[in-house]
Amino acid sequence: MLIGVNVPNFGPGTTPSVLRDWARTVESLGFDLLMMSDHVVVTPDVAEQYPAPFYEPFTTLSWLAGVTERITLGTTVLIAAYRHPLLVARMAANLADLSGGRFVLGVGVGWARQEFEALGVPFQRRGKLTDELVTTLRAAWQDEGYRAGRVPIWVGGHSDGALRRVVRLGDAWHPLRQTPAGWRESLERLKALAAEENLPLPELAPRIMLRLTDLPVDDRRLGEGTIEQVVADLRQLRADGAHAVVLDPFIGDPQETRHPEVAWQALAAVRKEFG
Numbered sequence: 225m226l227i228g229v230n231v232p233n234f235g236p237g238t239t240p241s242v243l244r245d246w247a248r249t250v251e252s253l254g255f256d257l258l259m260m261s262d263h264v265v266v267t268p269d270v271a272e273q274y275p276a277p278f279y280e281p282f283t284t285l286s287w288l289a290g291v292t293e294r295i296t297l298g299t300t301v302l303i304a305a306y307r308h309p310l311l312v313a314r315m316a317a318n319l320a321d322l323s324g325g326r327f328v329l330g331v332g333v334g335w336a337r338q339e340f341e342a343l344g345v346p347f348q349r350r351g352k353l354t355d356e357l358v359t360t361l362r363a364a365w366q367d368e369g370y371r372a373g374r375v376p377i378w379v380g381g382h383s384d385g386a387l388r389r390v391v392r393l394g395d396a397w398h399p400l401r402q403t404p405a406g407w408r409e410s411l412e413r414l415k416a417l418a419a420e421e422n423l424p425l426p427e428l429a430p431r432i433m434l435r436l437t438d439l440p441v442d443d444r445r446l447g448e449g450t451i452e453q454v455v456a457d458l459r460q461l462r463a464d465g466a467h468a469v470v471l472d473p474f475i476g477d478p479q480e481t482r483h484p485e486v487a488w489q490a491l492a493a494v495r496k497e498f499g
Contacts, residue, residue, distance in 0.1 A: 225461070226468035227498070228257025229491060230300050230431060233279040235481030240287075242484060243279065247288045249488050251295040253495050258292070259300040259330065259431075259470055260284060264307075267338035275478050282315045289323035297323060300431055300470055301332035301380040301398065305350035306343045309360035317365060317372035325373060330398050331358060332380035351385050358393045378429050382410040384417075391418045396427035396467060403445050404457070411464065427467035432457065434471040436490045447471060455497050 231246045232238060250258050260281040263270045270278075285297045297319070302312070312329075320327040333350040334340065340347040358377060365372040379386065379394035382402065387410070390397045397414055399407070407430065418425045432447035434454065441449040446457045461469050471494065473487035474480060480487070 225458075225466055226256040226296075227458070227495075228259055228296075228298070228468060228470040229255050230259050230261065230470050230472040230474070232474050232481050232484075233260040233281060233284055234263075234274040234277065235478040236275065237479070237482030237484070238277060238279065242481075243284060243288065244291055246484060247292050247295070249484075250491070251292050253488075253492055255295065255491070255495070257296045257298055257328070257468060257470060258285075258288065259298040259328075262299055262302045263336065263339060264303070265339045265342045267336060267342050269336045269338045273476070282319060285327070286319050286322060289319065289326065292326075294326075296326045296328060298328035298378070299330045300400075301330040301378070303334035304331040304357040305334055305353035306340060306345040307357070309357040310364060312357060313361050313364035313370060313372075316361070316375050317370040320373060320375050321371045328376045328378060329361075330378040330380060332398075333386070351389075355389060355393065358389075362393075379426075382406070384413070387414050387417050388421070390414070390426050391421050391423050394426050396429040398429045398431060398470075400431045401433050401445055401472065402430065404460075407446060407461075407464075428461075428465055429468040429470070430461065430466065431470040431472055432461075433475075434473040434487075434490055434494065435475055436493065451493055451497055454494060458494075458498050 229250045262281050263278055266276045266278050281299050316329050333354045337347050376395045378396040378398035379390035380398045382399045433445050435448045437449055447454055
């Protein structure tokens with residue numbers, strides 16, 4: 225099972241040098257994936273959770289491809305609905321080519337209504353637009369001029385629409401920050417939908433929180449609690465057949481970005497205990 229890290233590409237402590245340090249630290253710790261989130265416009269609803277500066281993922285990951293050697297880079301998740309599909313096809317193909325095939329494209333429908341309004345994209349059509357984007361990517365990458373090879377597409381979300389989308393169009397299911405019970409319930413729905421569609425079950429690649437505590441946590445999300453609880457979560461996900469798990473060490477306070485060493489220590493602890 226691959227283990228990755230969601231690196232904060234936003235917030236008051238985020239700078240080019242910090243992003244470079246993040247990339248080198250994650251790679252040196254032996255993680256397999258380095259992923260970043262996405263927003264184009266930092267509208268008030270976005271800024272409340274992910275304040276500026278917000279580094280655009282394609283640009284940032286392309287730069288980090290040049291300061292890393294082994295680690296796979298990716299988006300968790302690119303908001304598909306407000307980008308032109310052919311532009312995404314070109315940028316993703318170029319990033320995959322420039323990085324030596326070290327790229328995975330995670331996509332999702334998005335949630336920030338004000339951001340959609342600022343970009344002039346109808347919020348209520350974001351699901352259909354996401355389907356159209358993924359379909360167009362597949363078609364565009366058949367053109368040898370894109371030099372894309374096969375860029376894996378991870379589809380986020382756990383609504384019925386998202387689960388049907390990943391079964392029909394995705395390579396992997398990439399839900400975000402679920403509880404243990406939520407994961408199990410969504411996984412069963414995914415299996416049922418795959419059987420209903422008579423299609424194979426996609427690979428499983430959840431993104432889970434990483435919040436280490438001194439005492440056990442009862443009502444929690446995956447990746448939250450003592451190091452023993454977190455390692456047990458990873459082992460259970462591996463037993464469930466997960467192809468990859470992405471650890472998200474951002475707890476929710478933008479000031480955390482001023483002290484990345486706290487997250488690095490937590491990641492090192494998980495790497496040591498889980499192997």
